Amino acid sequence: MEYLLTLAADPAVWAALVTLIVMEVVLGIDNLVFISIISNKLPAAQRARAQRIGIMLALVMRLALLGTVAWITRLTQPVFEIFDHAFSWRDLILLAGGLFLVWKATKEMHHHVNKASPESGSASGIGTITVASAIGQILLLDLVFSVDSIITAVGMTEHLPIMFIAVIVAVATMLFAARPLSRFIERNPTVITLALSFLLVIAMTLIAEGFGTHVPKGYIYAAMGFAGFVEGLNLLARRARVKRESRKPMQPQVKRLAS
Known part of the structure; x- marks a missing residue:
């Protein structure tokens, strides 16, 4: 308790907390767009439940990863080299996440382009999936962003409570914003193409980061x-x-x- 009171009395800690919250919320936008597109493939009665379960499980996973922050930071150590370029586990996770996003965004864009056919049964032009599949994809992508954001957070502050608070606030923001964003995308199908394009840009950024090229x-x-x-x-x-x-x-x- 004394440790927490000491942190609360330090203005530098409050500045780090605000910075981390903003960073986590901004990074969460990518995840939120993906969650909205995936959940809109479900029947209308199941979308809100899938979003809540997926985001809450993502929160549990992020907090669990924060508890192993010492292990997470070691993911930046090189594990092998190819053509004189060293790859770490973080690089491999970013590459896998980027390739998954490229595949998923391209597949969803293909469905959206073909939605003009009369036999399309989805209002958003995207085929239906199960709740379990939607939650699994949400968690898979959140794992990629979680590892990257935690490593970034460690470089900004050494105080674990600050990281926990920032993650909780960011995920709570996602939880409240997921449904309105999903409804907006459903009411405006043309936005889906733009959102999928965003996901492709983010995917290429992850791939570039995985190869050691920093993209601001x-x-x-x-x-x-x-x-x-x-x-x-x-x-x-x-x-x-x-x-x-x-x-x-x-x-x-x-x-x-x-x-």
């Missing part, structure tokens, strides 16, 4: 933010056009009533 996250999120802003303008323009077109058939009736 600021550039990635700035590009994603600008693309999202442009898509938002397109959505507003489409809604305004639909409203104008919906008013056109009413105009002759109004004139006849006036006469």
Whole structure:
């Protein structure tokens, strides 16, 4: 308890906590987009439950990984070399996660492009899966992001309670934001293509990191933010056009009533 009180009285610790929370929330955006796309493949009655279970299990897994933080930090040690390039377990995890995301995003984009066929049974243009499969995919991807974020967090602070609080706050934010984001994507199918493109960009970033090439996250999120802003303008323009077109058939009736 004395240790926690000492941390609470240190302004540097509060600054580290705020920084870690922001970092975890920003990194969680990638995971949240994936969760929304995967859960939208489920029947509507099962989506919220799958999201809650997947995110809560992801929280348990992240807290468990934080408990083995000393072991996690050793994942950065080289285990073998290929063509004079050393690979660590962290690199291999990032490579596996990136390749999984490339495969998954490409597969979902293929389903989305083919959704125009009349026999497509999903409103979002994506085939159905089981709840267990959706939760498994959520946990698999969260494992990749968890290892990377924990290693980054260790470089920012040595205080384990700060890491625990940051992870809990970030996952709680994901839990509250998952359902609204899922509904938004379901109501606006064109956003799915943009979200899948984001996942492809993130996948290539993970692969690059796995090969030892650092990609500044600021550039990635700035590009994603600008693309999202442009898509938002397109959505507003489409809604305004639909409203104008919906008013056109009413105009002759109004004139006849006036006469």
